[in-house]
Amino acid sequence: xxxxxxxxxxxxxxALTSAWCALWGELSVANVVSGAAVAVVVSIAxxxxxxxxxxxxxxxxxxxxxxxxDLVTSTISVAQEVLTPTDRTDEAVIAVQTPSESRTHxxxxxxxxxxxxxxxxxxxxxxxxxxxxxxxxxxxxxATARHVSELAELACQALPTTPPARSGA
Numbered sequence: 001x002x003x004x005x006x007x008x009x010x011x012x013x014x015a016l017t018s019a020w021c022a023l024w025g026e027l028s029v030a031n032v033v034s035g036a037a038v039a040v041v042v043s044i045a046x047x048x049x050x051x052x053x054x055x056x057x058x059x060x061x062x063x064x065x066x067x068x069x070d071l072v073t074s075t076i077s078v079a080q081e082v083l084t085p086t087d088r089t090d091e092a093v094i095a096v097q098t099p100s101e102s103r104t105h106x107x108x109x110x111x112x113x114x115x116x117x118x119x120x121x122x123x124x125x126x127x128x129x130x131x132x133x134x135x136x137x138x139x140x141x142x143a144t145a146r147h148v149s150e151l152a153e154l155a156c157q158a159l160p161t162t163p164p165a166r167s168g169a
Contacts, residue, residue, distance in 0.1 A: 008055050008159065013039040019111045042107070059157035063112075066154065070116040070147075078117040081136065092138035093122060096145045098129040102152035104161050112151055119144065 013036065020035030021027050081089060098109060106126045113133065114121045123132040135144060 063154040074116040074118045090138045096131045105155035
């Protein structure tokens with residue numbers, strides 16, 4: 001049981017719980033408890049980042065900082081879109097291929113992209129590493145694809161995976 005509780009798993013559960021509360025838009029006891037319950041179930045089921053491997057805190061802080069900047073800038077962009085009388089949206093659904101090494105961080109990428117207003121993951125294929133994203137502005141497709149690649153790279157740097165320990169044979 002002790003192998004189950006690792007620093008990495010605790011950080012993962014905490015991050016997923018925080019994302020859950022952010023998606024609900026409210027920090028409450030009910031949201032924290034339900035978010036933690038969902039995060040534990042997801043972690044036990046093996047979805048998301050593996051529970052083994054080290055955590056590199058500087059790239060993790062860069063990842064979190066980038067998501068926070070995305071949250072602020074996209075909120076401003078969506079607010080401008082709502083407040084202006086002219087509808088300038090040109091919606092699109094695009095497919096973004098993630099690097100194969102980032103597939104162990106697929107859930108983290110889905111949550112990070114969906115957390116920011118104006119962009120939403122409408123489907124995801126973990127087998128191929130493809131994210132299908134809804135964008136409010138189709139002209140941002142290339143920048144969005146590059147941004148997802150940057151998030152994937154930072155996730156891999158922050159949470160490098162290690163192969164499971166081999167049992168002696």
